[in-house]
Amino acid sequence: MAHQAPVFLTRLKLTDYRNYLNMSLEVDQRHVVLTGDNGAGKTNLLEAVSFLTPGRGMRRAAYDAVARNGGNGTWSVFAELNGAMGNVSIGTGLRESALGVENSRKTRINTMAVKSGDELLDHLRLMWLIPAMDGLFTGPASERRRYLDRLVLAIDPAHGRRVSNFEKSMRSRNKILADDAPDAGWLDAVEIQMAEHGVAIASARVEVISLLSVVIVKSGDAKSPFPDALIQLDGTLESMIGEVAASDVETHYIDTLRDTRRLDAAARRTLQGPHRTDMKVTHRPKSMPAALCSTGEQKALLIGLMLAHAQLTGELHGYSPVLLLDEIAAHLDSERRAAMFDMIEQLGCQAWMCGTDRHLFEALGSRANYFHVEDGTLRPLDD
Numbered sequence: 001m002a003h004q005a006p007v008f009l010t011r012l013k014l015t016d017y018r019n020y021l022n023m024s025l026e027v028d029q030r031h032v033v034l035t036g037d038n039g040a041g042k043t044n045l046l047e048a049v050s051f052l053t054p055g056r057g058m059r060r061a062a063y064d065a066v067a068r069n070g071g072n073g074t075w076s077v078f079a080e081l082n083g084a085m086g087n088v089s090i091g092t093g094l095r096e097s098a099l100g101v102e103n104s105r106k107t108r109i110n111t112m113a114v115k116s117g118d119e120l121l122d123h124l125r126l127m128w129l130i131p132a133m134d135g136l137f138t139g140p141a142s143e144r145r146r147y148l149d150r151l152v153l154a155i156d157p158a159h160g161r162r163v164s165n166f167e168k169s170m171r172s173r174n175k176i177l178a179d180d181a182p183d184a185g186w187l188d189a190v191e192i193q194m195a196e197h198g199v200a201i202a203s204a205r206v207e208v209i210s211l212l213s214v215v216i217v218k219s220g221d222a223k224s225p226f227p228d229a230l231i232q233l234d235g236t237l238e239s240m241i242g243e244v245a246a247s248d249v250e251t252h253y254i255d256t257l258r259d260t261r262r263l264d265a266a267a268r269r270t271l272q273g274p275h276r277t278d279m280k281v282t283h284r285p286k287s288m289p290a291a292l293c294s295t296g297e298q299k300a301l302l303i304g305l306m307l308a309h310a311q312l313t314g315e316l317h318g319y320s321p322v323l324l325l326d327e328i329a330a331h332l333d334s335e336r337r338a339a340m341f342d343m344i345e346q347l348g349c350q351a352w353m354c355g356t357d358r359h360l361f362e363a364l365g366s367r368a369n370y371f372h373v374e375d376g377t378l379r380p381l382d383d
């Protein structure tokens with residue numbers, strides 16, 4: 001396995017961030033392990049790191065909910081890292097302007113304000129696995145779709161823009177359809193936009209999933225505790241990609257949208273498109289749909305997917321992603337824990353992990369920076 005150049009955080013500072021008043025942390029290239037009781041602030045800290053990528057972070061929190069209770073409503077996350085383009089500092093958060101606390105998060109890279117959070121992806125790619133994802137395979141398709149789009153975004157930074165452009169056009173269409181006498185010319189124009197963005201979304205998903213599938217098959221190891229996943233995209237546009245030319249998929253979707261205006265107006269939403277796609281995962285060795293696998297098997301599948309995706313990101317971007325693993329060790333027996341730590345090691349990722357017990361991380365030995373978390377304060381521990 002190719003060893004990728006490392007991208008790693010060296011410093012993290014939180015101000016008025018959830019239960020952190022003011023916290024500063026310095027680490028080296030090794031993993032970061034946070035241990036402490038429930039409610040200490042472990043997940044909060046990982047969530048803060050997740051704001052170093054575009055979007056609403058790993059809990060998809062409203063930005064104002066992140067501000068510390070009792071603070072003035074502003075918050076910030078500041079990090080220094082050895083990034084894909086060298087050393088860089090990133091600051092992000094909600095600031096105060098003359099009109100009060102701003103409602104959109106502003107990001108600075110090397111103290112310069114950036115136009116789009118997408119620029120963060122030039123410096124690091126992040127992926128996370130959190131307890132809320134335990135129900136990913138049994139829960140609603142929307143969660144799997146969001147996860148799918150995150151897998152794509154970490155590999156293809158233009159994807160976030162595609163998705164938001166599509167959603168914007170779709171909202172316009174839904175709004176026009178809600179009129180008493182919808183303007184057909186206007187609908188035509190908006191539907192052309194939707195088809196353009198929609199086909200771009202579907203193509204990127206198909207591309208990334210087929211690359212990921214190659215990595216899974218290539219690195220497949222019958223002895224691995226993390227079973228191979230078979231991934232299939234269940235979506236009208238996705239199933240056409242590769243079968244017919246992209247321009248034909250676009251035309252087909254434009255026709256579909258035109259033909260379903262009445263239905264969609266009645267439903268008050270757009271019923272067909274890439275915003276309805278599902279990602280079907282199968283436990284390959286057992287040929288068992290993931291939703292029917294045991295809880296432990298589902299977790300193992302998710303970890304396997306994450307590791308394969310981290311490898312693919314490393315191969316394509318040239319730099320391994322930083323991983324945020326919330327309470328991940330708790331569900332694994334000691335052998336699987338050790339295997340996972342070794343696999344992350346091989347990928348050359350810096351992983352930020354947390355759990356209630358220090359002994360869950362014993363197999364990491366001196367391969368991590370250890371901290372004890374209590375009430376939003378950190379204390380370094382010996383390894």
Ligand SMILES: Nc1ncnc2c1ncn2[C@@H]1O[C@H](COP(=O)(O)OP(=O)(O)O)[C@@H](O)[C@H]1O
Nearest residue numbers: 018019038039040041042043044066067068069
């Ligand atoms: N905006 C906020 N301001 C202050 N405290 C908060 C805020 N949001 C969450 N908290 C508190 O942060 C504490 C730690 O949460 P968390 O990081 O999830 O704990 P854990 O260490 O178990 O992962 C919780 O007790 C929660 O009530």
Ligand SMILES: [Mg+2]
Nearest residue numbers: 042043044326
């Ligand atoms: Mg937690």
